[in-house]
Amino acid sequence: MKIVAKTALASVVALALAGCGGAEVKTQVDLETDSHRHAYALGTVLGDEVKSNLEHLASTGITLDNQVVLAALADALNGETQLSEDQVQEAVMELVELSTSLAEAESALAGQRNLEEGLAYQRENAAREGVVVTESGLQYEILVAGEGASPVAEDTVTVHYEGKLIDDTVFDSSYERGEPIAFPLNRVIVGWSEGVQLMNVGSKYRFVIPAELAYGEQQRPGSPIPPNATLIFEVELLEIEAAE
Template identity: 75%
Template sequence: MKIMAKTVLASALALAIAGCGAEAPSAQNAAGQSKVALDNEANRHAYALGTVLGREVAANMEHLTETGIELDNAVVLAALSDALNDNTRMSDDEVQEAIMALVELSTNYAEEQSQVASEQNLQDGLAYQAENAAREGVIVTESGLQYEVITEGEGESPAAEDTVTVHYEGTLIDGTVFDSSYERDEPIAFPLNRVIPGWSEGVQLMNVGSKYRFVIPAELAYGSEERPGSPIPPNATLIFEVELLEIEKAESVSE
């Protein structure tokens, strides 16, 4: 959301500095396109630049509309024409102030929507956990971790300091797969004391050769943390199917 807000500002600044003294074309063809001639390289370059800027502004206008902020396209085009002719009706300070206010409105709306979604994720997760806990074969630990045995192994179990090699698939409660070593066709090794609490607790319950299904409440996963770029939303309950392949015991530290 902050990236989008910065993009709004960047677009406005890009338009403000693009002063090349041209008047905005008014004539259009039947398809609603401008009738400017594209019969030489300079015009094609100019049109390409305008296309990039126009699409960027259009994307931001669409985003702002989604946040409940309605802006008049005609005013935006008028301002663009004024800026291109270095004849703007607002000072640089006024432009900056207005843009920052727009960014703040957009950011506040995004944060409010994120909070609503986070709370909904929490409630949906609690409902899913309650339903899952009632299923035959599901065990709920004192922490709230839920697990069921798919395949029982016969090997040893890891300790919290050990490094394990596993195959796994992680999904959201709606079935969306957000990570899978099976899809990569490559198991992964990691120390159990460096993963989310639900993983650390759950894998220690397993034996080498076993496969478990875990339902991990948000507080044992990533909580309400918003992780930009991550497919895991805040307050998400996570589901993992984990196959324990190997254990590498931690080296004991001598006194």
């Protein structure tokens, strides 16, 4: 969560500037001198950072009064703030806690929706011809049968793959990167480890991996995979490097 990651000082700056992005103010300035260009560049960097914070706050349901924010900014630049340093810090922490609480509540609701939609997708997929459901709940379908060896959990495998959400959003693909990837099977999510061990070299499988065999209910920072997401992978097993 961006605002939580800020230092106290950065949070104060972000709070003071947050309303600028929405203010209907546009001033033409002379950018002919180096000093003015440097000042404008600094303002642009701050403005972009504040815009990001403002958008985050808005996504959690928090709106700030632009006029109050602009007044506070002017006061701060003139050294005439109406709140003490302690009061500013207290208000910023309240804002951080509120935004965190609202974001967590929204994440929980989204996770529940994802779980229910994923279960419905799994039921539908399990009814398709050729789909096998293992005891753990992993679903697989053989797209191309291979005749090579099968790996064990300690082996390192080389694969090509594409990962998607149930709405067909591709979140990862070795095909798009143009090269396969190698990894130990005991270092990946449970669904991957179990599924790839079912394969033979030269085969291509389609896996539907329930959330509990993937990343569960946690939202990983920066990840395109939402909480409680059911994942779909098409995997080609190219090579096995046996564990020593």
